[in-house]
């Protein structure tokens with residue numbers, strides 16, 4: 001009864017504490033450790049009563065004897081530590097790992113401080129009376145200080161204890177040694193530059209968010225938040241505020257921020273940083289925004305290596321140019337619910353499984369489980385002499401017992417002598433993309449092509465580098481979560497990369513999925529919704545790839561990353577006689593959100609383009625994401641499959657579809673809503689993941705943010721060829737006939753409909769239509785009643801005319817093969833189209 005009353009009271013107080021603020025509600029009752037927490041709280045009050053307020057009484061004397069006797073004067077801090085521990089147990093009971101780490105840190109600090117106090121007070125010994133010990137470092141101080149001083153002398157003992165205290169602080173704050181300087185600098189910068197309290201709070205909250213979910217030693221500084229965007233220095237000749245993206249021009253706070261950036265950039269430059277940030281952004285040397293803001297034209301920029309060290313959130317040095325591009329704030333993406341490692345539903349399943357084994361007389365037991373967001377994998381160990389098949393044969397009975405049709409049995413669990421039974425959680429969790437991107441695995445790298453995938457069956461975060469895929473096929477039945485994945489992928493890129501690092505071509509024949517991204521600066525061409533245009537765009541990608549390859553071979557590099565690194569360090573010089581300015585290439589990501597629609601209109605062309613891109617594009621930094629609802633062999637052909645090595649399968653409607661995507665069954669057993677099997681290149685076994693989820697309002701916020709940073713600068717030539725194709729639409733299936741008609745009319749120079757009827761053996765209506773088409777292409781003049789039409793094309797021009805009808809550009813020069821590829825278009829100072837483009841962007 002006493003225990004019950006105590007725990008009831010404790011839960012009441014714990015519940016009230018959890019209601020303060022967010023993040024601690026909905027705790028699994030099994031995890032609450034309110035009893036311990038309340039005991040600690042009581043202790044904190046009692047110790048404070050004696051040590052802070054000097055309350056008298058026999059009990060208080062005992063308290064003082066214990067507290068001060070143990071810790072000496074350091075006991076003054078004891079109530080605070082107890083209070084803190086109590087709050088932690090109430091709010092984050094499941095983070096025992098983090099609490100233990102902090103405990104170790106505090107322990108080290110306590111030993112160090114007690115030892116130092118004892119040494120400072122000349123090491124009073126208990127035999128000389130306990131008063132002295134209490135007024136110094138307590139028993140701890142005595143026990144630590146005495147042997148150290150006796151063995152090493154105070155000269156060595158003091159530094160050793162200081163070092164121990166320093167170690168304690170590092171452990172307490174989860175700061176790796178290498179991060180000490182950047183973090184300190186971050187703190188100093190924030191103080192010096194008067195960062196708002198809100199910003200600081202966010203950073204702290206973030207750091208906490210990471211430690212909450214990950215191993216403590218993996219906590220790193222918050223990621224890059226601001227980057228400077230490469231631009232044409234000529235644009236600097238316009239009025240200074242013009243170079244800022246519109247919403248910020250004239251904004252004092254922003255200009256002040258820009259000045260801070262400049263200051264930091266200068267410091268970075270002074271530190272002579274040389275490391276290249278992976279295969280990242282363009283790196284013209286930062287022109288101090290002071291120049292950009294002062295009423296004088298900025299001098300042309302010079303190239304220099306980007307800075308090396310990561311610096312804290314909000315204070316990133318700029319990578320290039322004098323346009324400041326701010327990545328969306330991490331908090332634009334919401335936090336998901338805390339991960340449960342166990343719930344009542346799991347216990348019920350364990351019970352059901354055990355019952356099934358008992359009923360069928362199988363010597364097997366459930367030895368543990370690992371709970372993921374969607375499914376839990378229960379581990380089953382077999383007794384001596386029990387056949388594995390006896391359990392696998394029971395899959396239907398197991399499904400019946402746990403009332404779920406989607407039971408998947410893994411025999412064995414890779415790397416373990418145990419059978420795994422994956423059963424959907426009755427209480428599944430959504431995986432928030434924000435949590436994936438804030439996890440330590442995502443922070444470990446700054447590569448701009450890293451995206452959040454989701455969580456695995458053990459609850460660990462999964463991220464992937466699209467550049468390493470290097471191409472991925474995403475398939476799944478309607479509603480399985482494919483589009484959600486595409487959204488998570490694009491949002492990940494928008495969160496982590498600037499348009500000078502990653503450019504995209506988005507193909508969305510369904511016209512619904514990707515329209516939300518219309519107008520983002522990462523686009524190279526407006527979102528393509530027409531399947532024929534899409535096929536054209538793929539051909540453009542092939543040309544872009546070839547142009548990049550030409551550059552690579554001309555300068556002697558094998559991979560775009562090496563080339564970019566060399567450009568940044570100034571090693572790549574234009575060829576003699578060339579006016580070109582060389583700049584790094586952004587990665588180019590081509591997303592096709594319904595391959596089937598493309599394969600319907602131009603299967604051979606699309607297949608050929610995809611084959612060519614996939615075979616070569618990796619080194620050119622061009623990557624394909626092909627998504628389809630219909631993973632049948634006519635859409636995902638053998639050729640496409642052979643060249644797209646990474647696969648992500650959401651629930652498919654049949655085993656055959658699963659085979660097409662993964663070359664093995666499994667996807668047909670998935671339970672939809674983002675449940676997926678992920679098989680990156682080179683893996684033989686797919687990994688089960690729950691895809692990350694990002695809400696429409698989050699997408700909207702991120703898209704709004706990037707759109708206010710910069711306007712997109714579209715490549716004209718993608719649109720030019722695409723526009724040409726649009727004209728072709730009215731030709732439809734008549735292209736062959738039309739070509740013959742044009743040939744007839746031009747070679748005979750006789751524009752007669754009845755001749756077409758006769759020679760082509762077509763009816764009057766068809767011949768009339770062909771003539772109209774020839775007129776619309778200005779091959780023949782308008783109808784002149786019963787007379788033959790005038791022919792406007794000379795026989796010599798016939799080949800060009802036929803090519804134009806076939807859809808090739810009318811003037812081949814419009815897309816010359818030697819044209820500088822995408823990076824040069826954007827970054828080449830001398831590209832004639834640049835001024836307009838950047839002028840528009842800047843203003």
Ligand SMILES: Nc1ncnc2c1ncn2[C@@H]1O[C@H](COP(=O)(O)OP(=O)(O)OP(=O)(O)O)[C@@H](O)[C@H]1O
Pocket residue numbers: 430431476477478479480481482483484485629650672673674675690691692693
């Ligand atoms: N990762 C996820 N987490 C939680 N719920 C999800 C997830 N992915 C998808 N869902 C749920 O499933 C629904 C359908 O998902 P989605 O639109 O992505 O399917 P789809 O495969 O793209 O379908 P379609 O091919 O028809 O576009 C979503 O509206 C959402 O409710």
